[in-house]
Amino acid sequence: MAASEPLPTSRLSPMEVHQRLKTGLAEAVVSRAGIRHEGLNAFLRRTLAGTDPANGSLLSEQLFQAAPGYVSSGKSPDHLQALLHQRTIDAITQTSDTDLRFDYPAYAHQLATWELLSTQEPQSVLVSSGTGSGKTECFLVPMLDDLVRESEEQGPLTGVRALGSVLNKDWCC
Numbered sequence: 001m002a003a004s005e006p007l008p009t010s011r012l013s014p015m016e017v018h019q020r021l022k023t024g025l026a027e028a029v030v031s032r033a034g035i036r037h038e039g040l041n042a043f044l045r046r047t048l049a050g051t052d053p054a055n056g057s058l059l060s061e062q063l064f065q066a067a068p069g070y071v072s073s074g075k076s077p078d079h080l081q082a083l084l085h086q087r088t089i090d091a092i093t094q095t096s097d098t099d100l101r102f103d104y105p106a107y108a109h110q111l112a113t114w115e116l117l118s119t120q121e122p123q124s125v126l127v128s129s130g131t132g133s134g135k136t137e138c139f140l141v142p143m144l145d146d147l148v149r150e151s152e153e154q155g156p157l158t159g160v161r162a163l164g165s166v167l168n169k170d171w172c173c
Contacts, residue, residue, distance in 0.1 A: 018062040022049045025058045070133050073111035077102050077141075080111075083118055085152070088145040102137065110134050110141075117142035139164060 012020075026048035030041050050057035077089050092102040106114070109129055116123045117139070127138045143162050151157050
């Protein structure tokens with residue numbers, strides 16, 4: 001496919017996307033360089049569109065790794081009155097911002113974490129799971145629930161009552 005031809009957008013496999021990225025990036029670099037020697041341009045296109053960065057390619061061979069689906073607990077927050085305060089449940093399930101609404105079943109690792117963090121004895125929990133698996137909710141929902149329960153006992157809260165620290169691979173590596 002020539003660089004000037006439009007790219008069909010339907011039904012591209014990940015391998016086709018990777019191939020188009022390799023050739024498109026190589027073509028962009030070669031055209032930007034403005035070299036008029038066709039032999040050198042052909043060499044650069046082959047090298048840059050290769051799959052070995054040690055030999056000058058722009059991208060390595062694609063790696064696709066299947067990620068298992070996360071196990072559902074089968075319980076959405078609105079069915080967890082024995083674990084979460086009703087005000088907490090209302091806050092996370094009835095927010096007007098639909099992007100923030102938690103009205104679907106929690107993952108099993110979320111529910112297990114909530115159960116550990118809701119005990120009277122302080123607990124330490126380490127959750128290691130993939131992107132989009134709800135790790136933030138693992139600590140945030142129990143933290144909010146603790147604050148709701150504390151406000152029920154003491155009235156309006158003032159000052160710093162909770163502090164969260166989240167490590168990110170971009171911060172530590």
